[in-house]
Amino acid sequence: MNNVNLGTLYGVSVGTGDPELITVKGLRLLQKTKIIAFPAGINNQLGIAQQIITQWLQSTQITVPLDFPYVRNKAILQAAWHKSANIVWQYLQKGEDVAFACEGDISFYSTFTHLATTLKQLEPTVKIATIPGVCSLVAAVSDLGIPLTINHQRLTVLPALYTVKELETALDTAEVVVLLKVSSVYRQVWHILQQRQLLEYSFVVEKATLSDRKIYTNLINHPDLQLPYFSLLVVKCDQKQ
Structure with a gap:
């Protein structure tokens, strides 16, 4: 195949919500x-990424919502990743660039990683580039008005569905611990x-940088x-000392 x-x-x-954080x-x-x-929204609602970028887009651009279900079933997830990769591939193989917001x-902990990995499996020569930005933990502490870390503080970040043992270890060994997507285990x-x-x-910060964010x-x-x-x-584990 000619991939030139x-x-x-x-x-x-x-960014995490505020459209000016791009x-x-x-x-x-x-x-x-x-x-x-x-990523497509759920229940016919706009997804957060789509909400963030809508004001920056022109009517002549083509928008492609991709389904990434919020489930833990590996087979369902892999099927969704392959479906999305094939949709994107239809544009790439025609020489069209695709920007995934x-x-x-x-x-x-990005959905994009799954899309890019699956696409590479489909076509190893595909060209992929990434643009860094503001992640949730730095956005959250900005809303709180506190630094994430200072001096030699050790930081531990745990994703969703961590075990009690993992949390206990983090609290024993780090000065600052961030628990992502904490709702299911709060x-x-x-x-x-x-x-x-x-x-x-x-x-606790919910919906960091969005207009309806809440801080506890x-x-x-x-x-x-x-x-x-x-x-x-x-x-902030060390503040207790």
């Missing part, structure tokens, strides 16, 4: 690329923080928060 004229897949980080380079790519892909940073985490007397030094400080009075999927928790 293949298009390039660009992974463009678009880098100049990312915005330039979004505005000059004809084909714009992004991804919430947060493109390399930080009550369990709250009790662990209560036992360690860390609630006073813990913070000193979690002593918040044992039963009903949090959305895009929520994270920051623990």
